[in-house]
Amino acid sequence: MNKFNNKLAIVTGGNSGIGYATAKELIAEGAKVIITGRRKEAIEKAAEELGAIPFVADQGKLEDIESLKTEVENQYGKVDILFINAGITGRLVSIENMTAENFDQVMNINFRGAYFTLSKLTPLLNDGASVVFLSSNVATTYKPNSSVYQASKAALNSIAKTAAAELAPRKIRVNMVSPGPTKTEIMSKAGLDEKTLEGINEWLIDTIPLKKMGTAEDVAKLVVYLSDDSVSSFMTGTEIVIDGGMLL
Template sequence: MKRFDNKTVLVTGGNSGIGFATALEFAKQGARVIITGRDQATLDTAKAQLGENAIALRNDAGDIKASKELAQTLAAQGITLDAAFFNAGVAKFGPLDAIDENLWDQTFNVNVKGTFFTIQALTPLFNSGAAIVLNGSINAHIGMPSSSVYAASKAALISFAKTLSAELLPRGVRVNVVSPGPIATPLYGRLGIPADQLNELASDIQSQVPLKRFGTPEEVASAVLYLSSPDSAFVVGTELIMDGGMSQL
């Protein structure tokens, strides 16, 4: 028997990167997987790879109305959740004097407000014994230049792991957070940096990691599945840092 047989899980931003790798691992472990994302083409591609039982829903993680619509769509189909990985997010960087209100609002709308209100909307659908995993970041800990807004948004999610755990435990729902360091995903290609500068940035980041490499989406997925399974039944409100030692050594 597989770990997630007869279980239903939700992965926001499950159409690429860490989200897709996690959704794929859930599916391999027997789960019925629901993924969300904003791009219909990548949602369709991901769904095809996840199997016939997968559900792919176009959804804007930064839109509170969309959060309510997601909950209504699932409820209308009689779907309840055994686990959810809140992975959808944006990463925008810039020095203090270059940050504008638009960057601030987009980052906090998607990473913080969207996550919070989606959890709120979905709370009635979580089964007793369900697990929520939030996708944080080591940027909340290391004080990297130009990451102030992004880091603050991820620090908020880490705080949610504690406060929401206290609120949801009476319903039998655990909340934890996984905080990746540098992971090899398409995210780096969407930073708007020229290829030569991107390669230089990647090399510089890698030199700061004691393991001397980027992590993989599959490694993060393994941690998410652990935090979503009964194997971690005594783990509540905690943060699992996965950064190859970058913030520890």
């Protein structure tokens, strides 16, 4: 018997990387999964590959979040698993050279969008539901040229813990998964060329005690664990760091 039979899950940013891998794991365990993404072609292609339900929505736009809420409420009713995954790194530049445009783009998706995704979808969550935020181990680091991304994830962890306290009376659990360096497309989306990416990856691997990068599947399995109340029913407000020992 699959553990998530008759469960409805939503995965934001589900057309690639960690979101895609998590949707795949949830579906394998019997869940009906709605994946969201900004690009129609990409989200429909991913949904077809996965056997998921596509919904075109930009987490950075409140009107898209409202549309998602309305559609889910009208078509499917209640939600059992919510994985708020969508996020971007933005341009990696110093505070001195930061633009308001880059600041707003990162915060609108990573923080404001995640906040209101939870806010708008909370009435649709079943009592006993699971919410997982994709954070990052950078929420507790202060590396140069990553100020906005780091701040967005630190803010995310703060609201996740407040949400855990607010939703506890309904037995809704809210947890955070904070990966370290993970093999996904997010760094190439930051505008870095192949040679630069290769150099960064080599440098990162050298800083990780386990001497390897994480995979999207590693993170996906952890999200599934936190979504399964048969094994994690006493966990809420918890951040699990999955970074190969990088923060040691």
